[in-house]
Amino acid sequence: MNLTLRVWRQAGPAAAGAMREYRAEGISPDMSFLEMLDVVNEGLIAKGDEPIAFDHDCREGICGMCGMMINGAAHGPQRLTTACQLHMRSFSDGETITIEPWRATAFPVLKDLVVDRSAFDRIIQAGGFISAPTGSAVDGNAIPIPKLDADDAMDAAACIGCGACVAACPNASASLFTAAKISHLGSLPQGQPERSRRALAMVAQMDLESFGGCSLFGECMEACPKGISIDTINTMHRDFLFASATKRDVKEWSGGA
Amino acid sequence: MTLDAKIPSGPVAEKWEKHKFEMKLVNPANKRKYHVIVVGSGLAGASAAATMSELGYQVSCFCYQDSPRRAHSIAAQGGINAAKNYRNDGDSVWRLFYDTVKGGDFRAREANVYRLAQVSVDIIDQCVAQGVPFAREYGGLLANRSFGGAQVSRTFYARGQTGQQLLIGAYQALEKEIAAGGVKMYSRHEMVELVLVNGVARGVIVRDMVTGEIQSHAADAVVLATGGYGNVFYLSTNAKGCNVTATYRAHKKGAFFANPCYTQIHPTCIPVKGDYQSKLTLMSESLRNDGRVWVPKRKEDCAKAPGDIPEQDRDYYLERKYPSFGNLSPRDIASRAAKEACDDGRGVGPGGLGVYLDFADAIKRLGAKAIEERYGNLFEMYERITDENPYKVPMRIYPAVHYTMGGLWVDYNLQSTIPGLHVIGEANFSDHGANRLGASALMQGLADGYFILPYTIGNYLAQAKLEKVTTEHAEFVAAREAVAQRTTRLLNIKGTRTVDSFHRELGKIMWDKCGMARDRAGLEWAIKRIPELRAEFWENVNVPGSASELNQSLEKAGRVADFLEFGELMCRDALHREESCGGHFRTEYQEEGEAKRNDDAFAYVAAWEFAGEGKAPTLHKEALEFENVHLATRSYK
Numbered sequence: 029m030n031l032t033l034r035v036w037r038q039a040g041p042a043a044a045g046a047m048r049e050y051r052a053e054g055i056s057p058d059m060s061f062l063e064m065l066d067v068v069n070e071g072l073i074a075k076g077d078e079p080i081a082f083d084h085d086c087r088e089g090i091c092g093m094c095g096m097m098i099n100g101a102a103h104g105p106q107r108l109t110t111a112c113q114l115h116m117r118s119f120s121d122g123e124t125i126t127i128e129p130w131r132a133t134a135f136p137v138l139k140d141l142v143v144d145r146s147a148f149d150r151i152i153q154a155g156g157f158i159s160a161p162t163g164s165a166v167d168g169n170a171i172p173i174p175k176l177d178a179d180d181a182m183d184a185a186a187c188i189g190c191g192a193c194v195a196a197c198p199n200a201s202a203s204l205f206t207a208a209k210i211s212h213l214g215s216l217p218q219g220q221p222e223r224s225r226r227a228l229a230m231v232a233q234m235d236l237e238s239f240g241g242c243s244l245f246g247e248c249m250e251a252c253p254k255g256i257s258i259d260t261i262n263t264m265h266r267d268f269l270f271a272s273a274t275k276r277d278v279k280e281w282s283g284g285a
Numbered sequence: 286m287t288l289d290a291k292i293p294s295g296p297v298a299e300k301w302e303k304h305k306f307e308m309k310l311v312n313p314a315n316k317r318k319y320h321v322i323v324v325g326s327g328l329a330g331a332s333a334a335a336t337m338s339e340l341g342y343q344v345s346c347f348c349y350q351d352s353p354r355r356a357h358s359i360a361a362q363g364g365i366n367a368a369k370n371y372r373n374d375g376d377s378v379w380r381l382f383y384d385t386v387k388g389g390d391f392r393a394r395e396a397n398v399y400r401l402a403q404v405s406v407d408i409i410d411q412c413v414a415q416g417v418p419f420a421r422e423y424g425g426l427l428a429n430r431s432f433g434g435a436q437v438s439r440t441f442y443a444r445g446q447t448g449q450q451l452l453i454g455a456y457q458a459l460e461k462e463i464a465a466g467g468v469k470m471y472s473r474h475e476m477v478e479l480v481l482v483n484g485v486a487r488g489v490i491v492r493d494m495v496t497g498e499i500q501s502h503a504a505d506a507v508v509l510a511t512g513g514y515g516n517v518f519y520l521s522t523n524a525k526g527c528n529v530t531a532t533y534r535a536h537k538k539g540a541f542f543a544n545p546c547y548t549q550i551h552p553t554c555i556p557v558k559g560d561y562q563s564k565l566t567l568m569s570e571s572l573r574n575d576g577r578v579w580v581p582k583r584k585e586d587c588a589k590a591p592g593d594i595p596e597q598d599r600d601y602y603l604e605r606k607y608p609s610f611g612n613l614s615p616r617d618i619a620s621r622a623a624k625e626a627c628d629d630g631r632g633v634g635p636g637g638l639g640v641y642l643d644f645a646d647a648i649k650r651l652g653a654k655a656i657e658e659r660y661g662n663l664f665e666m667y668e669r670i671t672d673e674n675p676y677k678v679p680m681r682i683y684p685a686v687h688y689t690m691g692g693l694w695v696d697y698n699l700q701s702t703i704p705g706l707h708v709i710g711e712a713n714f715s716d717h718g719a720n721r722l723g724a725s726a727l728m729q730g731l732a733d734g735y736f737i738l739p740y741t742i743g744n745y746l747a748q749a750k751l752e753k754v755t756t757e758h759a760e761f762v763a764a765r766e767a768v769a770q771r772t773t774r775l776l777n778i779k780g781t782r783t784v785d786s787f788h789r790e791l792g793k794i795m796w797d798k799c800g801m802a803r804d805r806a807g808l809e810w811a812i813k814r815i816p817e818l819r820a821e822f823w824e825n826v827n828v829p830g831s832a833s834e835l836n837q838s839l840e841k842a843g844r845v846a847d848f849l850e851f852g853e854l855m856c857r858d859a860l861h862r863e864e865s866c867g868g869h870f871r872t873e874y875q876e877e878g879e880a881k882r883n884d885d886a887f888a889y890v891a892a893w894e895f896a897g898e899g900k901a902p903t904l905h906k907e908a909l910e911f912e913n914v915h916l917a918t919r920s921y922k
Contacts, residue, residue, distance in 0.1 A: 040834060041495075058558045058672070066785070067561055073783050073838065078829055081837055083351060085524040087564045089666075090449055091355045106669075113669055138495055139835040146472065149352050153464040157457035158416045162336040162735045165407070165414035169371065172425025181418040182443060185450060189354055213416050 029055040029116060032124040033068065035080055038137050041144075045137065047126075057117035061104060062087060062094065064116055081140040089113040089253065092188030095195070096141045097128040102192035102251040110190065110253045130191050132200035134238045145191050147237040148205060154233035155226035156209040158218050177215050184211035186254040196251035199240030204248040206234050207264035208256045214267060224271035231268050288541070288892055288907040291696040292396040297913050298379075301400045304697070305740060309747035316341030319746050322489055322504040324476045324531050326353030328448075328455055328727060329710025330510030332734030335458035338467030340739055345502055346459070346468055347491055349475045349526055349840075354456040357512060357524040358730060361448025362569045363432055364440035365727040367405040372429055376437040378402045384435060385725060386914040388615065389690070389718020390867035390882065392544070394890070395913055396697060397715045404736040405728050409441055411735055415454040419443050433570060433723025434613045434921075440724045445569060445662055451727055455734070474500070476531045477843065478764045479507065479538045479706065486535075486705035487754050490764045492772075494840060497833040499768055501756035505749070506705045506742055509535060510734070513689035513711040515548065517848045517855065518800070519792025521686035522554060522567045528844035529851045532693050532712050536854075540701040541892035541905060543694035543714035545851070546859035549721055549868045550801050551687035552619035555670055556639040565685040566670060568642075568663055570723055573612045575647035575656065576680070578603050578619070580631040580640050587633050591641055591679050602626055606878075610921040617720050617868050617880075618921055620684035624801045625878075627683075634681045643679035684801060688726060690717040690868065691858070694892040694907075698741035699733060702892075705749065707742060709733035714890065719867025772832045775842045780825030784841045787822045791815070791845070791852055799856050804872045808860040812853060819849040854902060858891055861904065884916050 031052040038045030052068050059067070062084050069079035085093040089110040096111055098104035104114045119125060127141065135143040185208070193204035210227055213219035219226075242261055249258040293304040311319065319342050323334040326348040334346040348356065368381040381402040386393055409427070413419065419441050420428040432440040443450035462468045471491065478490035480501070488503040514529035515521035536542045553568045579599045581587055586594050602622055604611045614622070623640045626632060633639050648656050653676055657664070664675050671681070692714040693701050699715075700707050710730040717725065755761075794814055798807035822845070830836040864887045865871050865880035874881045890907040 056559055056561065059561055060563070060670075063561050063563050066563055070783055070785060073827060073829055076829070079838060081835055085350060085355055085526050086357060086360050087525060088360055088522075088566050090446065091350075091357070091359050091524060093350060093355045109669065113666075115669065115672070117672060142835060145351055149354075149460060149463075149470075149472075152457060152460040157461040158414065159461060160411070160414035160458075161339045162332075162411060162458075162739070163407075165410035168369070168409045168413040168419075169426050171413065173421050174425050175421045175423050178418050178421040181416070182420075182450075185418050185443075185453065186446065188449075189352065212418070216416050216418070218414055218416050 029057060029119070029121045031055060031119065031122070034124060034126045035140070036128045037080070037140055039139065041136060041138055055116055057115065059116045060087070060112055061098065061114040061116065062112050081142050083142050084112055087112040090188060092190040095130055095190045095192055097131065097195060099126050102130070102195045103253055108253055108255055130195035132194045132239070134200065134202070135191060135194065145189070147239070148189050148191065148202070150237060151202065151206055151230055151233045152209065155222065155229035156213070158213055158222065160218070171217055173216060181212050181215040184208045184215065184256065184260050187256050188254055190253065192251045192253060193248035194239065196247040197240065198245055198247065199243060201242045202234050202237070202239040203242035203261050203264065204252065204256055204258065206230050207260035210267055211260040211263045214263060223267060224274065227264065227267035227271045228275070231264070286702070286905065288694070288905050289696065290394060290907055291698060292394070293697065297395055297399045300396050301403055308740060308744035311743045311747045313341060317343060319343065320345070320504040321506045321508060321742065322502055323347070323508045323510060324489060325356065325510035325512060325710070325712070326456070326459065327356035327358035327510060327512060327710060328452055328730030329734040330508070331356070331452065331455035331459045332731050333508060333510060333709060333738050334468050335455065335462045336735050336739045337742065338462035338465070342467070344468040345471065345504065347471045347474045347476060347489070349473065349494065351472055353459055353470060353472065354453060356452060357527055358452045358727065359449045360522070360524065361727055362445045362567070363571060364430065364442035364447045364724040365408065365451065366439050366724045367409045367441060367728065368402055368439060369406055369409060371427060372438045374437045376439050380437065381405060381439065383914050385716070385722060386718070387917070387919065388720055388722040390720050390919060391718065391884070391888065391911060391916050392547070392866055392909065393716055393718030394909060395911060400737065401716050401729055401732050404732045407736055408728060408731045412451060412454050415458060417443060417450045417454040434610060434615055435722070448727060451731065455731070475840065476511070477534065477768050479535045480760050480764045481538055481703065482754050482758055482760050484704065485751070486703050488756065488761065490768050492768070495835050497831070497836065499765055501761045501765055503754050503756050503761065505746060505751050506707065508707045508709060508738065508742070509693065509712050510709045511712045513692070514851060515686045515689050517791070517852050518686045518795045519788050520557065520562060520565050520796070522551065522565050525564060528847070530844050530847045532708070533847045533851050535693060535701065535703065535706060537895050538703065539895070540703045540706055541694040541894050542691070542854060543890050543892045544691035544719070544858065545855045545893070546799065546862060546869050547690035547719045547867060548686055549616060549688040549690060550620040550684045552616055552623060552684050553642065553682045554685035555667065556634055556681050556683040558635060566666070567685070567687065568667060568680070568682060570616070572642060572660060572663060575659065576612065576642040576644050577601055577646060578612050578640055578642055580626045580633060584630045587631060587637060591633070600626070600631070607921045614921050615720070616723070617870070620801055621870060623684055639681035639683045641679035642682045644675060645679070648676065688721055690714065690719060690721055694890065698744065699738055700741070700745065705745065707738060709738050719869055772839065775826070775828050775839065775846070776832060778824065778826050778828065780827050782825050783827060784838055784845050787818065787826060788841070788845045788848065790818060791849055794818070795852050795855070799859050802870050802872050803859050805860065808856050811856045812860065815849065815853045815856065822846065822849055854893060857902065858893065862887060862891065882918070888916070
């Protein structure tokens, strides 16, 4: 296959970027999308040009490191598929492919297709955990968990934190990401003591990071390579409302001996 | 220097309890005065960093990815072993210990393996408490499956994403501690040098991968949790960024490298398609529960469609050679048998490097629906990559490099031969011997990070009597200088070959000569050829861009430069070990086609000391004593 690529090139965080055109020639339909970029990069280096920078690591669709807009769609045209698992047989010979980084204020571009997603880590820091210091656990079978609850938790926990939901959202909202974590931990008995605090803190952090609000367009769910359901956002809204209505302050005088 | 593993005295079952009591403690109020560096944020690194912070230590944690949640532990599919005996099927700490020592082909240290089996049960409890969504039965209790040919069901799992869920659990604990101020996290920072002051590990030099800044970080102890070195083969199931740099840099500063030739080749991966191939994808071993492995009996049939080859013309070679284990034979054995079939000219698919894994019988027996329930996600993944439907045509699989059992030598306290330098998870050598059993990697990473290192590092710090060191110390200045020089040198070569082309060539040498089957002539050739390739690299590599920006070519160049030295060390280790054991198969040492161990001469850990540039490394031996599991030949016939 021979293709034309239109790629966003940007030298650094403060530099101005622009679309540039490259030829990708002799591409096999069995190549993954990232392998196609590898081939283009080898050609660029040989010509004394700078290769296109893009994030990637496991190349098997689980680490969440890769991600780019391919013809305007997060991770490209195939549903439930990360860019690294997308194969060139999804495209046709002679096609022009447009490749851009995730577009969101909260994900500033570092170089070419590489963006800074550390805002996601800070949302988790705000409350996306269960406080269970090492050594304090009871026996794993001491807390029976109905299978359906465990399955719900697992469905939400499948999120790989790639950021496609943000990139696909017209508001650049991180609601699906945040809601997936709130739903995962809130589906489990171990997650109950911190459930209200978690919802308040994570939603507040999401707002602080300049992500947009959710208006339930549903683009996030379409773009999510792991099929995280938009129902999780309902759970998040419910938890947030309940927590706001029942908020209790920490008592200043607690402790002392 | 004599290697002292510092194994506590007493019966194996009591060593850890006794040692925990005898170890020195750091006073709770003093813990915050100690600063520990953790490099790597996978299962071992994240769990260790979070746990040490909970104890009160100040921790700095580094990873090369954009977030600690990306570490390659995330890709483990199958599960995690623990001797819970929830199935009442005869499992016990002792049995898990026994299976691991035997599975490792008697090349692991008994005391470490026993401790691993002991703490395995605590890991499951800890992960459940964190909210890891393990599979559950309808009654609400934890589900188990049998895995990797084990005769008990001791494997806990979260669908086909166990590694992901365990890592997310550890990552969340880590983020909790970052928020609490106990851990300072440095993502997109790569360790490029270890710093020793008076022979003691006191810090690291890292490169900020966004700005290119070379930074120094000083501490009271350094922990490497940087994973394995499978990418020395270029093609492996490891993530693209996995590398040997941290452990190899430490090796050059005095840490002994143990058993580097022990690599695990996983039998069920998707075969290579073309020269552009960038990595290999694993298909879970669980597929062998229902799939039957075969190749055509005759070479002439290899080009035919599998459906056109009648039953009587197929060779179900695992069932034929190993009737009692059949398609469930252990990883090393199944991998070698596939290679033999392909070497015999009976491989299928492009280049003849593949064997069939056929589900037709299972679909006939159980129905396509049942197979979809068991393996639906794997079948989808296979189809996405190969464009073939495994419900209709048999899968094609081939072995691929998956895990490395070798690593930096550590004593019972997980400390390397450099005082203050601790090594945990896949990066150390200690628990799997010459072959790792399925679902044991996750167990070891978390055992080291949650339950072992946080104790032993306290024992070290309580006794270390460390002077105050800042990053202006001459050793830090010299290390920074060395890093800057190396970087400049790489950028100034401006040759004609890309970094990847060198990496591919090295990978091919390693795979051909130090892969599934090794022999003297091949290894000697590789030991001669690798230095030539290395010399060409330093004369002819082309690294574009500059040092003061995000430069992925420069990152790769530094890693490949280390692989080009490390590959030679691996071959030397493989050459010296004149026996076959576990993942190390020397064609000269076999009996009726099976690996032949030589316990009289080689029941030891080979720990290599760096002797200087261009010099052959020095071999040190730690004798292995088997007081509890008696040396025996593994047989799966």
